[in-house]
Amino acid sequence: MFKTPRGTVDILPDDQPYWRHVEAQATELCERFGYRRIDTPIFEESGLFVRSVGEATDVVEKETYSFSDRSGDSMTLRPEATAGVCRAYLQHGMHVLPQPVRLYSVSAPMFRYDRPQAGRQRQFHHVNVEAIGDPDASVDSEVVELAWRFFAGVGLRNLTLVLNSIGDQACRPGYLEALRRYYEPLVPGLCADCKRRFHENPLRLLDCKKESCQPHAREAPRSLDHLCEACRAHWDELTASLDLVALPYTVDHRLVRGLDYYTRTVFEVLPPAEGAQSTLGGGGRYDGLIEQLEGRPTPGVGFACGVERIILNMKRQGVTLAQQAPVKAVVAYVGGAAKGPALKLASDLRAAGLSVVLAPAGKSLKAQMRFAGALQASYVLIMGDDEVRDGTVTLKEMAGGEQRQVPVADAATTLEPRWVL
RNA sequence: GUGGGCGUGGCCAAGUGGUUAAGGCGCCAGGUUGUGGCCCUGGAGAUCGAGGGUUCAAUUCCCUUCGCCCACCCCA
Incomplete structure (x- = not known):
């Protein structure tokens, strides 16, 4: 008998109210914030993701669903939304629109070849927003606020909003250097994963969950202490803006994100139950990305969250919704x-x-x-x-x-x- | 990719080295003429994940494999 492929699920009628609720909430909220809906293809030329997400990232290195089509071109099922949206921004000349261009997607299917587990599937769905074309911190603040309001809107409670700045091209190299200098003598005492991280992606040393590595990560140099003047100013304005609208964020200097394109602002939203797969959504600024994709230098900031994880947490928190009305x-x-x-x-x-x-x-x-x-x-x-x-x-x-x-x-x-x- | 747990009819689930593998839910039918929900009765539906091995005999023991789940990695 045929079954759903590994890591995929059927969304059965009983679950549809959750999906509808999340989608309706997202749509209403995004449009209230002035975002316009966009849908991009679920597959793109493979090169798009290599260039944007980053060649050395796990997502691209070992999690993509890639195939050559009948003409021999390499295609990849999208593992995230930002690359495609930025591609669309360039392809359709959206730089002539009033900036920033605010775009959102709802229940957009994403694909990653992972080993499935709770809250993790090979096909999953994102609610995604992007604001492209404005470097100002007020836009970062807006995106964070939108994300926060969204989770509240679907009925989730007791969430945590963590925030950090990882600098930009100007100050990140110096920070990474400081990080390496700090960790170098510690390498022998690190866990196997962290030894690897030290070489591959030092930023990731910071969020190791291992008991033995935690103290090192806590004491590690902080990116916020190494920001250049521009990044510092941006960060200060962002936090001031969030204070203005009373968003209860927590600064977490160990927050880093898995995609290469982030600059300055990064943030995540976490559910109350700490543990595996805890990230409900995350985002940040990506001021270098469009340029990576051969566009004029164009700043951007965005956010994505996993619909499945949202629904999982809604159920855990006892959010109940009416089923579709029976036939009359x-x-x-x-x-x-x-x-x-x-x-x-x-x-x-x-x-x-x-x-x-x-x-x-x-x-x-x-x-x-x-x-x-x-x-x-x-x-x-x-x-x-x-x-x-x-x-x-x-x-x-x-x-x-x-x-x-x-x-x-x-x-x-x-x-x-x-x-x- | 690594580690752990689990695989009995659509779903939940008991059970044993040996005649026809409980039960519940659901499904179908019936409980006199064209009427539901409760109740009663009956029925269909499982080669006990698959393959191999041990044994006179395996669903129950062993091996392999596949699948699912959970965790690591990573991330949504």
Whole structure:
């Protein structure tokens, strides 16, 4: 039997209310903040991600779904949204629009070839926002605020917002150097992963979860202490702005992010239960990215969060949502002569705006009633020989049990004032 | 890629080295003529993940494999 591929899931009807809620919330909020919806392809030329996300990152190095298409071009299922949105910004000349260009996506499928576990799948979905074309810290502040409001809006509580600045091209090299100098003598005492990190990506030394490495990370040089003047000013304005709008952020000097393109601002939102896969969403500024993609130097800042993780946490926090409303009426019928009229009646009622289902064929009336009961239909309309002969239909209200005959032509209008209930 | 746990009908789930592998939910049908929800009765549905081995005999023991879950790595 065929099954969903590893790391993928079916989003079944019972779960759809969560998705709809998250999507509706995201859409409303983004548009309230002046963002406009964009959808980009779920696959792009492989080079786009190599150039943007970074060749040496895990995401690109070992997690991409890549394939050559029939013409031999290398394509990659997108592992994140920013690269594609920036590509679209360039491709469509959005630099002529008023800057920054604010764009959002909702439930955009992403793909990473990871080993699945709680809150981690190979196909997952992002809510994503990007504000491209404005270096000002007020835009960073806006994106952080939008992210924060979004989580509150979907019903999540007790979240943590962590914030940091990792500098830019001017000051990052100096910071990395300081970091290396600090860690060099410590390398022998580090865990195996950190030994590797020391060489591959020293920034990551900071967020090692190992007990033995924690003290080193805590005492490590802080990027905030190594910011150049411009980055410092940007950071100061950002924090001041967040204070103004009363966002309860926590500065975490060990916050770094996994994609190479971030500059200055980085932030994450974490759920209350610390542990694996705790990141609900994250983002930051990427002032060098567009240039990497062969555009004119253009600043940008964005945020992405995982819909699956949001829903996981909504469930953990007991957020409940109403299921899709059951069908209002079932049309049942007895005898072959009634089938046509029943089908016609169901059609007419639907045309009148009522949600209606025709009972399955070949069942006794009893079975059809059970069917209607199982669907939680409010009404059953029964069509039989008598009704066909008289041009009527028997209307039964399931809740109270009372029923009466009404002319078929009046069925819709008879129900209309009541189906609101 | 590394480590750990688990795999019994659609779902949940008991169970034993040996006749027809419990039960619950769900599904289907019936409980007299064209009527639901409760209740009652009956029914369908499992080669006990797969392959191999041990044994007179394995769902139950061993090996392998696949799958799922959890954790690491990394990230959403």
